[in-house]
Amino acid sequence: MDSEIYYSNRVCQAIPQSFDIGCDANRPSHSRSSRQRIALISDHGDPAAEIGFEEAGGQNVYVRYVGETLAKLGWQVDMFTRKVKPDDPTVVQHSAHCRTIRLVAGPERFIPRDEIFEYMPQFVEAFEAFGRHEGVHYPLIHTNYWLSAWIGLQLKARHPVRLVHTYHSLGAVKYQTLAHQPAIAPTRLAVEKQILEQADCVIATSPQEQEYLHTLVCSKGRVEIIPYGTDLEIFHTIPKAEARARLGLNLDEQIVLYVGRFDPRKGIETLVRASVKTEAFAAGRLRLIIVGGSCPDQPDGQERNRIERIVQEIGLNERTLFAGQVKHNMLPFYYAAADVCVVPSHYEPFGLVAIEAMACGTPVIASDVGGLKSTVLSEQTGLRVLPQDTEAFATAIDRLLINKVWAIQLGACGSAQVRKQFSWHKIVSQLSELYQLLLSQQISQ
Numbered sequence: 001m002d003s004e005i006y007y008s009n010r011v012c013q014a015i016p017q018s019f020d021i022g023c024d025a026n027r028p029s030h031s032r033s034s035r036q037r038i039a040l041i042s043d044h045g046d047p048a049a050e051i052g053f054e055e056a057g058g059q060n061v062y063v064r065y066v067g068e069t070l071a072k073l074g075w076q077v078d079m080f081t082r083k084v085k086p087d088d089p090t091v092v093q094h095s096a097h098c099r100t101i102r103l104v105a106g107p108e109r110f111i112p113r114d115e116i117f118e119y120m121p122q123f124v125e126a127f128e129a130f131g132r133h134e135g136v137h138y139p140l141i142h143t144n145y146w147l148s149a150w151i152g153l154q155l156k157a158r159h160p161v162r163l164v165h166t167y168h169s170l171g172a173v174k175y176q177t178l179a180h181q182p183a184i185a186p187t188r189l190a191v192e193k194q195i196l197e198q199a200d201c202v203i204a205t206s207p208q209e210q211e212y213l214h215t216l217v218c219s220k221g222r223v224e225i226i227p228y229g230t231d232l233e234i235f236h237t238i239p240k241a242e243a244r245a246r247l248g249l250n251l252d253e254q255i256v257l258y259v260g261r262f263d264p265r266k267g268i269e270t271l272v273r274a275s276v277k278t279e280a281f282a283a284g285r286l287r288l289i290i291v292g293g294s295c296p297d298q299p300d301g302q303e304r305n306r307i308e309r310i311v312q313e314i315g316l317n318e319r320t321l322f323a324g325q326v327k328h329n330m331l332p333f334y335y336a337a338a339d340v341c342v343v344p345s346h347y348e349p350f351g352l353v354a355i356e357a358m359a360c361g362t363p364v365i366a367s368d369v370g371g372l373k374s375t376v377l378s379e380q381t382g383l384r385v386l387p388q389d390t391e392a393f394a395t396a397i398d399r400l401l402i403n404k405v406w407a408i409q410l411g412a413c414g415s416a417q418v419r420k421q422f423s424w425h426k427i428v429s430q431l432s433e434l435y436q437l438l439l440s441q442q443i444s445q
């Protein structure tokens with residue numbers, strides 16, 4: 001499915017914050033709907049946004065697919081996010097029963113997530129105003145990221161709602177990897193504990209996250225493990241020669257791929273420093289492709305500039321291609337063209353890129369952290385190595401580039417594993433069952 005075409009047909013015109021929807025297809029059908037209603041709240045991860053730049057990444061993808069798949073399963077889904085551009089439509093209709101609603105909370109511009117907490121009370125007010133205007137109540141709210149958890153806690157205190165939460169990233173773990181904690185850290189840690197204690201259920205996206213929650217955040221709270229999924233219609237195997245021809249890439253090169261945001265915690269520096277230590281680099285056959293990131297003047301440009309400087313300094317510039325942001329419908333060609341995909345994160349709550357690469361039949365070398373511990377099975381679907389260990393990454397890359405037959409076997413095994421475990425239909429069906437169970441139970445106070 002080409003998401004760009006898919007969305008453009010369904011976008012309503014921008015509407016004022018009074019929520020006069022002005023799109024006839026919208027309000028009457030929703031008001032009459034007999035479907036069970038759910039609100040997904042994703043303060044900064046706009047499910048209708050382009051993925052791959054600024055802070056748009058796995059959370060946006062997760063909320064979008066959970067919402068769209070829930071609608072296919074019979075739910076009436078509204079996904080709420082903060083409006084970051086005045087020209088963006090306030091409502092994006094994804095399908096007949098699923099839409100994104102952009103609420104005004106603070107200035108209508110991108111603000112880094114560590115700086116938007118002060119606007120969250122406005123978000124709560126805008127959410128309630130929307131509900132009053134539409135005459136709807138959401139008996140179930142699923143929040144995403146700690147900022148949305150705070151919103152959910154305010155709503156739970158005022159309304160009879162079941163509250164489900166997905167963290168996407170845990171401050172308690174992330175701050176261990178940072179030299180300096182941001183000013184917001186104490187607030188975030190307190191909210192992460194409150195939501196675990198007070199939500200009707202918290203979703204851990206990996207066994208590792210569940211362990212972190214109970215050891216680092218709070219021993220109380222109901223936690224269910226339900227991972228992320230991936231779109232198997234988009235991410236599938238393509239013959240390597242076909243993928244390389246499509247992208248204009250040389251068949252003789254050995255391609256190492258990174259896909260993701262430019263963020264220091266993603267560990268791109270580890271990968272570039274490891275690349276120059278490989279035998280493929282020494283033989284002049286290595287091609288490193290870095291996918292993701294926007295223009296130099298965007299907030300993620302600082303990390304991109306830093307990585308580009310390192311690439312220059314270590315003499316890797318001739319062998320590196322910065323492909324920029326790539327849409328989902330083109331990404332399978334990059335994954336399939338690569339001999340190996342590397343996920344060198346210092347901390348990775350789940351790591352969608354790993355299962356996307358695996359779905360495309362490409363072996364993955366990943367840091368031995370977070371969700372990657374359960375998705376990348378070492379010596380079976382790829383290799384896991386210690387984060388930030390450039391020597392270990394270089395050795396792992398060499399092992400897979402040298403033993404091509406084995407690499408193909410690992411790729412095939414990864415593809416089969418993703419098909420079996422990680423389709424969105426399978427994942428969202430589990431969420432749907434959990435929601436139904438919670439709705440059938442007494443509301444916890």
Ligand code: UDP
Nearest residue numbers: 051052057058059260292325326351352353
């Ligand atoms: N992505 C993309 N285009 C890009 C770079 C990344 O569509 O140019 C997508 C990628 O396919 C994946 C998501 O962004 O679906 C990143 O999710 P992940 O969980 O790996 O990392 P996060 O961004 O959540 O830290």
